[in-house]
Amino acid sequence: MSYTIQEVAKKMAISTYSIRYYHDHGMLPFVKRDENNNRIFEDVDLEWLHIIVCLRQTGMPVERIQHYLDLVQQGEQTVPERYDMMKAQQTRTLNEINDLQVHLKTINYKVDHYADILINHKADSFVPSNLEEAQQHDVYQENQP
Amino acid sequence: MSYTIQEVAKKMAISTYSIRYYHDHGMLPFVKRDENNNRIFEDVDLEWLHIIVCLRQTGMPVERIQHYLDLVQQGEQTVPERYDMMKAQQTRTLNEINDLQVHLKTINYKVDHYADILINHKADSFVPSNLEEAQQHDVYQENQP
DNA sequence: TTAACACCTTCGGCCCACTCGAAGGCAACC
DNA sequence: GGTTGCCTTCGAGTGGGCCGAAGGTGTTAA
Secondary structure, three states: OEEEEEHHHHHHHHOOOOOHHHHHHHOOOEEEEEEOOOOOEEEEHHHHHHHHHHHHHOOOOOHHHHHHHHHHHHHHHHHHHHHHHHHHHHHHHHHHHHHHHHHHHHHHHHHHHHHHHHHHHHHHOOOOOOOHHHHHHHHHHHHOO | OEEOOOHHHHHOOOOHHHHHHHHOOOOOOOOOOOOOOOEEEHHHHHHHHHHHHHHHHHHOOHHHHHHHHHHHHHOHHHHHHHHHHHHHHHHHHHHHHHHHHHHHHHHHHHHHHHHHHHHHHHHHHOOOOOHHHHOOOOOHHHOOO
8 A cells, every 4th residue: 555645644643744854854764756756655654654653742852763763774683772762751651641630630620610610600690899809719719729 | 938930940840941931921920029130939920830831731832821811810701711721721631641642552562572572582692684674573563553 | 728726846934932052240158 | 359159131042843935747627
């Protein structure tokens, strides 16, 4: 199977700009061109791209990804370094998920709090007496999870 | 309690550059200055900063955060819009966590795979016969979760 | 046949959210 | 009185794309 850049972009849910960027920066070494100089992607390229997207979206800088892909091409003697890189990425990703879950709690709290206000104040049409009161409400009560 | 910018940076695990950036862009409206023009942060500022960090790290653009903080200062009549914003952020964050968990599986697979190679090949000191073989190994076997 | 349309290319500038360096002010200690 | 150590402002630089302009090619369709 071979694909156009557009098809790949759709499949991978990233922009054609990004794909060209990765290709231009040497991260898709097997991509071929057709007779009109258009990029043509084979399944092997999709696999490489999948790894690139995975590593990028878990926060690895492009330069590190380039280095990792170089290691892959250098062969088996680079496995120890690759192992270390993936271990580090694993840790990093676990931390990021954890951070997001902590932040999510704060957001959940806000959603619940606003929902509460909306329900109660629809019932008795309460309007705050002045701005300062509303401010303090937000600052001193709302922001304490 | 009042704090220097350095103390706040440590407490919040962000850089002093970022804090100044948020302040300069109107997102910390209550921060005072001392007699030497140094920023001094009170607990209320930490609460605002906490929200800013939470929203930023869950991917809200600065402009949206500015808007949200404006809404907070405008008082209770903006609660419906704030509710919508937090709902959207909740959804976005859940999606992001999910994406990261999917990527984590790919990374876990790689870690396990490399660990496997390291254990087996330490045992019998296998070295691949050529680069191409190692390449194919990585591309065709490794990248299939 | 020529026009429209849809895709692709390269090149180069723009964007966000920081990040950092330079240049300088002020306070406190040795 | 010099050095350390913090702070300030201003302005430039960075990463990782994003996007528009200008132009090529190929297919359909009047």
